[in-house]
Amino acid sequence: MFDLSYLDLPIEVAAESPRLDMIVSRLKASGLRAYGAADPVDFDVSEPLLIDVRSLGPATLSRIARAREMGATRPLIVLAPEGATEAVTDALIVRRDRDLVQLRARLISLCRREAREAEFRIRQETTASFGLKAAAPDPDVAPQVLFLGDGGPGFLALQSALRTEEVAVTAALTMRTALDYLASGRFAAVLTDLTSTHDSAGTFSSRAWPDAVPPGLPVFALTDPDGTMSEAQLDLLALSADQIEASGKADVLAARIAATIRRYTAAAPRPPLVKPGSDLVDPATGFYRREFMESHLARQIALSVERNEALSILTMRIDDARKGAVSRLAAAVRPRLRDTDCPALMSADTLVVSMPMTTYRGGVRIAERLAACAVQQACDTDGCVSWRVVEKRAYHSVQTLLGAALSGPFIREYAA
Numbered sequence: 001m002f003d004l005s006y007l008d009l010p011i012e013v014a015a016e017s018p019r020l021d022m023i024v025s026r027l028k029a030s031g032l033r034a035y036g037a038a039d040p041v042d043f044d045v046s047e048p049l050l051i052d053v054r055s056l057g058p059a060t061l062s063r064i065a066r067a068r069e070m071g072a073t074r075p076l077i078v079l080a081p082e083g084a085t086e087a088v089t090d091a092l093i094v095r096r097d098r099d100l101v102q103l104r105a106r107l108i109s110l111c112r113r114e115a116r117e118a119e120f121r122i123r124q125e126t127t128a129s130f131g132l133k134a135a136a137p138d139p140d141v142a143p144q145v146l147f148l149g150d151g152g153p154g155f156l157a158l159q160s161a162l163r164t165e166e167v168a169v170t171a172a173l174t175m176r177t178a179l180d181y182l183a184s185g186r187f188a189a190v191l192t193d194l195t196s197t198h199d200s201a202g203t204f205s206s207r208a209w210p211d212a213v214p215p216g217l218p219v220f221a222l223t224d225p226d227g228t229m230s231e232a233q234l235d236l237l238a239l240s241a242d243q244i245e246a247s248g249k250a251d252v253l254a255a256r257i258a259a260t261i262r263r264y265t266a267a268a269p270r271p272p273l274v275k276p277g278s279d280l281v282d283p284a285t286g287f288y289r290r291e292f293m294e295s296h297l298a299r300q301i302a303l304s305v306e307r308n309e310a311l312s313i314l315t316m317r318i319d320d321a322r323k324g325a326v327s328r329l330a331a332a333v334r335p336r337l338r339d340t341d342c343p344a345l346m347s348a349d350t351l352v353v354s355m356p357m358t359t360y361r362g363g364v365r366i367a368e369r370l371a372a373c374a375v376q377q378a379c380d381t382d383g384c385v386s387w388r389v390v391e392k393r394a395y396h397s398v399q400t401l402l403g404a405a406l407s408g409p410f411i412r413e414y415a416a
Helices: 019-029 058-069 097-129 153-164 175-184 200-204 208-212 231-239 250-267 290-307 325-336 360-378 398-407
Strands: 009-014 032-036 049-052 076-079 092-094 144-148 168-172 189-193 219-223 242-245 311-318 342-347 350-356 385-391 411-413
Touching (some): 009 019, 009 097, 019 032, 019 097, 032 097, 049 058, 076 097, 092 097, 097 231, 097 290, 144 175, 153 168, 153 250, 168 175, 189 250, 219 231, 219 250, 290 350, 290 398, 311 360, 311 398, 325 342, 325 350, 325 360, 350 360, 350 398, 360 385, 385 398
Parallel strands (some): 009 049, 076 092, 144 168
Antiparallel strands (some): 311 350, 311 385
């Protein structure tokens, strides 16, 4: 049987034996490609670094802390008991050795969040380069949150405390109820309770659950710092946007949840304030024009190379002679795009969507879902929507990548 461990997420471990061997063994068993860190620790590489406070000397810990203070950006995980991490900031904290099994899921969530923030940063740079300003967030908006869990005894106290924080909470105890609520589109976030000891989270861990969450809707995981997780709960933790520890009194926990949700939603890209007659945004579809896409795609390519992440381009074309066909296509596609996807109108019948952190296979899944909805909502004849997905390669420039995406061949979508 082939050994595919080289595909696992890499992580360096800064520790002294015998704890180094124990930590590496546990991380490998949980699906991480762990190996001992160099001495001294190298901060020029991009792999996450785990430091074991229990076994490292004070000189090594002080050097790591100084590197963080001087702006080292390497992802850092600290394995330390309570109260032993004051010298290190901006790091993932693991309190117990047995919690190392959660690290893979937490790293996946962290990488997704960092990539999301990086995409929003460069999109703001592109918008600013064209002289546009993003709309300011509304501080008076009260977010609505969907709570997924078993509704245990602590839920009512948490719900009341969140109401004090001006966050409305609606509970869903079953998968069917959750899907009905999500279809309404009125929630700003989803809060999943992973603190249950009898794995009620398994109710929401079916294969259909990730596709059921609307694109761009963040899912936050509520975890027990003193508990253990099942495989189903770890899968949900990996899909979450952030982890919130369920510790402290209800009012303290509610303030932590409200702050996390507001900070996350405020960081999402908002439509730019378009000046009358601007050539950067198409008034009929609300999508950016080609000039914006070309400028932004250059930044996306540079970012994907820097972070060693995938980047794909989805092209959708509508073959419909009726007036406003591309507007109907855009209306069908827009609510199903993720907040990191950047759509643009390339011609009178063609839309292009750049998809950061998306491989070719993932892009095809997204394209099939978007095209199926577009055929139902935007066409009067079957097969009028066609699509193509191209993943960026090392030899691609902006023009060659867009050229490959627009040149075809296209896959024509038919109603089921």
